[in-house]
Amino acid sequence: MTSIHAPVSDLDIARAARIRPIEDIAAAAGIPAEALELHGRYKAKIDVAQLPRVPGKAPGKVVLVSAMSPTPAGEGKSTLTVGLADSLARAGQSVMVALREPSLGPVMGMKGGATGGGYSQVLPMEDINLHFTGDFHAITSANNTLMALVDNSIYQGNPLNIDPRRITFKRVLDVNDRSLRDVVIGLGGPTQGVPRQDGFDITVASEVMAAFCLATDLADLRNRLARMTIGYTYDRKPVTVADLGVEGALTLLLRDAVKPNLVQTIAGTPALVHGGPFANIAHGCNSVIATQTAQRLSDIVVTEAGFGADLGAEKFMDIKARAADVAPDAVVVVATIRALKMHGGVAKDNLREPDVDAVKRGVVNLRRHVANVRKFGITPVVAVNKFVTDTDEELEWLLSWCAAEGISAAVADIWGEGGGGPGGDDLAGKVLAALEAPRSFRHLYPLELPVEEKIRTIAQEIYGACDVEFSAAALRRLKEIQANGWDQLPVCMAKTQYSFSDDATRLGAPEGFTLHVRDLIPKTGAGFIVALTGAAMTMPGLPKEPGALRMNVDDDGGAVGLF
């Protein structure tokens, strides 16, 4: 994220920032000391049960930050989320940020954190990008304890009649480790286990993570964990965690992790950073518990969802907003001149060159995302995330186009100045206006629709597809889903974020295409059916020059080379 902007790194800015004791941030946010579990000076978990009920306090309004179809470098959603919250605070609003926790695996792999950038970051970024408060480690533990119990059950006589060839749940690690994608385990003879094909995913791809992030409390989490399907019997019946009887143990392993983590932005706005399911095979937004806690504590919650609005926002509306009452009151669609140029046909290496015509050609992508947001009954606001390479002509054309289309829009100069400065004032004003607009939120589809029709609705209404084609495997899976009574679950699309279609090279606003559904994966604990279009990467690899090579600790214990 940093390289585009400046010689000063995000880590430099973060370390130079004045950080306040987390007790002060908590006190200002109305969190009493008894609800605070400190983790050092600048992080705390919140014991939600200890929060006061304020009579008459309406739940905070939710501002969801989403984006147009991004470039591979990303359009700065996290940065914008932080900056917008800071700008709203600057405007005198009671506001909190709710963000995902970063995954440790990618931190070791490539440059680029998930805690915002420039002067719009959450602090302490070093901690948040490393182990933070251990939530992901707890999820890794719960996931892998479950799988040890599954393989142990098979080894100890297999009383549940589990077919080792039909185990669908994998072990996970929060490491980018391609060599664990496909493995054979249980080798070594009769005392070492039962051999079977297996694989590891990255922790953020664990269904435990998805269930964790959709649970409204510990009891709901236990129920979701109990419903997770780990595989099938020899006669093709699903086997759940409840069948193994270990949902209690898994919940115990997560009892502290479910408490949301309080940190702060550089400008001192309180931020809850909690949970982080993969955006490609899960729903890609922070925990329901964090969002709802922020709603209890503030008047406005600024949060984000992964990928573009075709994926992140749709899943927020149809999955997360069904798990709990967290439907957005406004949606910010982040656009960048760079991304518009890319959708206008400019090659990746030329995106820094002025090219207003390419912006004009690429705006069709933004237009469809804006129209999609309106289908949920929500007022969109376009936030143009300003980069130093943007020209006035490009920015002015974009704003005038938005005005002509009746789209509320503002340029946000949030990276360079931080949300504490005036660069986000205009956007904050537009968002406040949108929050005053009448809202008539609706889901895109009713749960009663068959899974096949839900997918078709999303493909046609949101993506602009003319048809959906199911592979033979997907058709078989649809029958299983019906037979097992899972047809009422919402759908979680796994699709490239770079195109509305399932072909990453079809930029802009493609039409007349067929969406290909390759396979369906029921996630009965998280509570959705993943629809795979194309390959889904669930365990990333490391690059040739991993970021780890540059990392170190200085004599004061400070991080070196972390972005």
Place this chain on the structure above:
Amino acid sequence: MTSIHAPVSDLDIARAARIRPIEDIAAAAGIPAEALELHGRYKAKIDVAQLPRVPGKAPGKVVLVSAMSPTPAGEGKSTLTVGLADSLARAGQSVMVALREPSLGPVMGMKGGATGGGYSQVLPMEDINLHFTGDFHAITSANNTLMALVDNSIYQGNPLNIDPRRITFKRVLDVNDRSLRDVVIGLGGPTQGVPRQDGFDITVASEVMAAFCLATDLADLRNRLARMTIGYTYDRKPVTVADLGVEGALTLLLRDAVKPNLVQTIAGTPALVHGGPFANIAHGCNSVIATQTAQRLSDIVVTEAGFGADLGAEKFMDIKARAADVAPDAVVVVATIRALKMHGGVAKDNLREPDVDAVKRGVVNLRRHVANVRKFGITPVVAVNKFVTDTDEELEWLLSWCAAEGISAAVADIWGEGGGGPGGDDLAGKVLAALEAPRSFRHLYPLELPVEEKIRTIAQEIYGACDVEFSAAALRRLKEIQANGWDQLPVCMAKTQYSFSDDATRLGAPEGFTLHVRDLIPKTGAGFIVALTGAAMTMPGLPKEPGALRMNVDDDGGAVGLF
């Protein structure tokens, strides 16, 4: 640990105990607020750099709690360690406990924690037995990040010429998972990695754990990590972490974990619980940093080492006390009537029956351990850990035998009363007297001896073996060790804890036996050569009825079924 004693579980006792805010414990121990990083209300990490240097304060004396050769149920070393510290505090001494952190894997497997028992426990036991402050998760991350980097280096062209068949470092998980002992990774074709045979150990068996626990500070830790050997090149040259250039990244992942964890005993004695290397293939005691921090803060540090004195105490003297100036000033040898009976030939199921003759026969085991401790120039004190099934006749005979042999001894009734009661007063008095005795500590062998001779010295002097036999593999390895210049490292014996010999069934004080060294594993970062006698279990399995089946969380978030 609990089942022998009472219908009240350790968890019940722990939850009923009055626990004090950790700031109060810290203040009483002379730890200033600026050195304290709170983890909730009852746990804190200590930033050692912020501790004041007290002019004229001598480092605290070290009392090492070890044991005779144990029964499979264990003789209560942790309980005795906690209880003795409480009793010393009751006697007005400035005292701290230093203990290992428990491993999460076994917690899910079987009943029995590692935080003491009865009224001699460290609190909060629920947290300590689960994720605690995340140290083991950080070690798991560092270990597995390293291995992802190793396999990535091979995948990205193998510039270090690593032979995938000769990688000696494994991935780890803090889970009892036998099906991961032997695996094949890197399957799936050219884009998924390079296939090779591999396996997972439990986290406590990681060399990162051993290096972590022997490091004196972060810089020393980085040096140790850099020296770790991950495998060999095709031309049989060792490949180290320094060759990969990632010791900085691994140190960064451990920068918070190296800070020792402050908790308290039920009686309110400050305890540092930090690190926990496996006792079978590592040295089995808490971190050097914790021991030395406790020495800075108190006049007496009570600590323990895993297994019997032939293993734990010997490694403490010859490995840990070489890494830092932490040699014991007194050694407590825990004995139980049960264990003496077992060494006297009584079957496991009959150990509760009164049998003074068996005690008399079994005392040869205790006698050899006591004599061994004296070989290090240290005064031993025998602590008879009292069980409810012990008869007065048995206890009295044992005490009179000790008196006749000139061995300082006391019965400690610490489980039932807790160290806060008078049950440990006698033992505390004996230990204080031993600390006043003249000490002339010496290591058992000089580092200059060849590895082969070091092993022979331990086998003959400590175990009572008449000879040592090296397998063909071990002989080859001895040559490699010499060729690579690792001959000056101390030896870490991996031997059954149940017998002085390498045959677990030879109880008492066997003589005239040959010790068989099957293989040698250089741990160049931890800084020792592991000598394997018999099989070394480095990844436990789960039992038929895992403890996880009984676990849950109650409505208040409290642990259920955790011991």
